[in-house]
Amino acid sequence: MSDVPDFDTAGLPEELSAVDQLMHRGEANPRTRSGIMGVELLDVTPDWERYRAGFEQASRKAIRLRQKVVMPSLPTAAARWVVDPDFNLDYHVRRVRAPGAGTLREVFDFAELALQSPLDISRPLWTATLVEGLPGGGAANIVHMSHAVTDGIGSMEMFANLYDLERDPAPRPSAPLPIPEDLSPNDLTRQGINALPKGIANNVLDATRGAAGLLGRMMRDPADAVGGVVDYVRSSRRVMTPAAPQSPVLRRRGLASRSEAIDIKFSDLHKASKAAEGSINDAYLAALCGALRRYHDAKGIPVASLPMAVPVNVRSDSDPAGGNRFAGVNIAAPIGVVDPRKRIQKVRAQMTRKREERAIEVVGVVAPLLNLVPDNLLESMAGSVVNSDVQASNVPGPPVDTFIAGAKVVRHYGIGPLPGVAMMAVLISRSGWVTISTRYDRASINDPELWARCLLDGFNEVLALGGDGRAIPASFELSDDQADSAVNGGAAQ
Numbered sequence: 071m072s073d074v075p076d077f078d079t080a081g082l083p084e085e086l087s088a089v090d091q092l093m094h095r096g097e098a099n100p101r102t103r104s105g106i107m108g109v110e111l112l113d114v115t116p117d118w119e120r121y122r123a124g125f126e127q128a129s130r131k132a133i134r135l136r137q138k139v140v141m142p143s144l145p146t147a148a149a150r151w152v153v154d155p156d157f158n159l160d161y162h163v164r165r166v167r168a169p170g171a172g173t174l175r176e177v178f179d180f181a182e183l184a185l186q187s188p189l190d191i192s193r194p195l196w197t198a199t200l201v202e203g204l205p206g207g208g209a210a211n212i213v214h215m216s217h218a219v220t221d222g223i224g225s226m227e228m229f230a231n232l233y234d235l236e237r238d239p240a241p242r243p244s245a246p247l248p249i250p251e252d253l254s255p256n257d258l259t260r261q262g263i264n265a266l267p268k269g270i271a272n273n274v275l276d277a278t279r280g281a282a283g284l285l286g287r288m289m290r291d292p293a294d295a296v297g298g299v300v301d302y303v304r305s306s307r308r309v310m311t312p313a314a315p316q317s318p319v320l321r322r323r324g325l326a327s328r329s330e331a332i333d334i335k336f337s338d339l340h341k342a343s344k345a346a347e348g349s350i351n352d353a354y355l356a357a358l359c360g361a362l363r364r365y366h367d368a369k370g371i372p373v374a375s376l377p378m379a380v381p382v383n384v385r386s387d388s389d390p391a392g393g394n395r396f397a398g399v400n401i402a403a404p405i406g407v408v409d410p411r412k413r414i415q416k417v418r419a420q421m422t423r424k425r426e427e428r429a430i431e432v433v434g435v436v437a438p439l440l441n442l443v444p445d446n447l448l449e450s451m452a453g454s455v456v457n458s459d460v461q462a463s464n465v466p467g468p469p470v471d472t473f474i475a476g477a478k479v480v481r482h483y484g485i486g487p488l489p490g491v492a493m494m495a496v497l498i499s500r501s502g503w504v505t506i507s508t509r510y511d512r513a514s515i516n517d518p519e520l521w522a523r524c525l526l527d528g529f530n531e532v533l534a535l536g537g538d539g540r541a542i543p544a545s546f547e548l549s550d551d552q553a554d555s556a557v558n559g560g561a562a563q
Contacts (some may be wrong), residue, residue: 075337082134085148086218094139094149094218097188097195100325104217105185106225108498109177114201115209116475118165124232124475125163125198130245131226132436134219135162138194143255147262153196155250162196168203168210174545176208177201178329180484184214185485185509195219211474221381222465222484222496233472233479312457314375314402314421319366320459320492324513330522331483331507331544332529333543338539339504345535346414352421352463353532354497354506355380355403356414358462361521361528363405368520374406379458379491382425388436399424410532459514460493461486467500481499481544483507505544 086094090482129135137151170176180201195216202209213229220228293513334402343353355378366372380399387411401420407413465484472479492514496507508525515521522543529541 082151084150084152086151090218092151093216094191094195097191097216097218100186100188101250101323102489103186103188104489105189106215106217106222106487107181108211108213108225109181109214109483109485110211110474110479111174111204111210111481111483112209112474112477113352113473113480114207115204116200116477118200120475121200122159122163126159127245128229128232128241129157129159129162130230130247133248134194134228135196136248139191139218140253140258141255142258142262144259144262146259147265150253150258152251153248155252157194157250161193163198164201165200165202168201170207172201172204172454173531174331177204177212178331178483181212181214181485182327182329184212185447185487186325186374188335189214189216192222192549194271208480211479217487220475222463222486226465226467232474234470234474235470235472237473237476237478305518312377313400314377315373315374317371317373317459317492319369319371320376322513323490323511326512327488327509328512328515328518329483329485329507329509330518331505332526333481333542333544334504334506334529334533335539336499336504337500338533338536341535341536341539342412343536346411346504346532348414348418350499350504351497352414352418354464354504355401355417355421355462356410357411357529357532358449358460358495358506358508359403359405359407359417359528360410360531361524362403362460363408364524364527365515365517366405367520368524369517375402375404376460377401377458379461380421381461381463386387394531403460410535458491460495461489461491462495462497464497465499467498469501471500481490481505483544485509506541519546523548 077289093104096104124136134151135152136157138154139149140152141149141501166180167178169180184197184199189197195218197214199212199214200209201212204210213223213225311336339350339353346353346356348356359378359478363372378401380401382399399415399421401424404413404416407416432468452558463484463486466480479501481503482498482500484507486494486496486507486509486513488494488509491511494509496509498505498507506525506529508521510521512518522545525546526541526543533539533541
């Protein structure tokens, strides 16, 4: 096998990377399942045929949407993406009536069932569901995708062809159909066996070159060469070690999960972040810390900090939309810091320092070794690899209004996986609004109403730094007394 990966016509590698293969393996187990989901609220119900045609076009332009994974029957070759010869758009693109009255709470509960269910790994790893019958004639677009396909930012790029910048644009020419490929697991195994002598030779050559390079460096500057290895090992230890003790409140893990969401005007969060000399991301993480502090305090178990993992985008402009291009930063989330301004600064200092770690992408380095671990051990290792109670992701979307089949996207909520963590928070910024969604393990967060109030108050506390901006409950409603408390006391606690 060549040391240079083969690329398909879209610039994507045909072979799964070690990280992508790890994500793909996780689909079989509910504790390691890596599905990501976007829930878009639309102002009107789009025409079904036009909606379906949009995904047909998107699947032709983003080839990953037509590709499935072929695993070799014996481990002689890497798993490979191939264009599915049996691709059926009607399996992937569906329509349903909204459950109940069609509130966002009910849409989230419907989406949760899909996210907890495994994707069919014999097909391309995604589905799109149009949920009709929302209040006021609206609808929801729910896209469910395996993390093996791409990450959050990559998914935004992958589905870019689905959106229009006006409600009724001129028709676009149809993209050509990708050429399907019949490749069985046995075929892939035979290819691996045939390529084995060349692969061994290339590996030996690479190892020889690497050893020669290291030997040359050691002869020229032995202290620098050894120091570089030692620095990388130390950096790896810092990256992989929990940044804080885990929370006793969030320690349990189960199989049931739930999501809550709030809406914020982008300008309000921007003002608050600038008032504290931080970024949007700093303010977001600090507000999430404030919500977690309130929840712990209400449970009678206050803690000073807890381990939080923050994915950092390492995707360049030249990278294709498919695949995962992120690194993980572990911080000691300062949830015990009451002053929101100081909390933002503490978050900012840690994020700045951790982004400079030499071994920031160490998970990609160890992923090939993890792929050798049997499935039953992989499940038990999920939490230890992540080493955090909470993950918090930030996905920027289009800053302008966008449309799907004539329907305007009015809100976009991201619902992420729970890879051994108690909670996954996702911020999506899009067309003047920010949405914050928190999906949590119900064995860890066992009081949904309390968490919803803490989430709202934690963000209102930070927003107050910038003026009168307030977060709006999206997936839940407050009683009159709770609403008064959120307005009058949320920023003062």
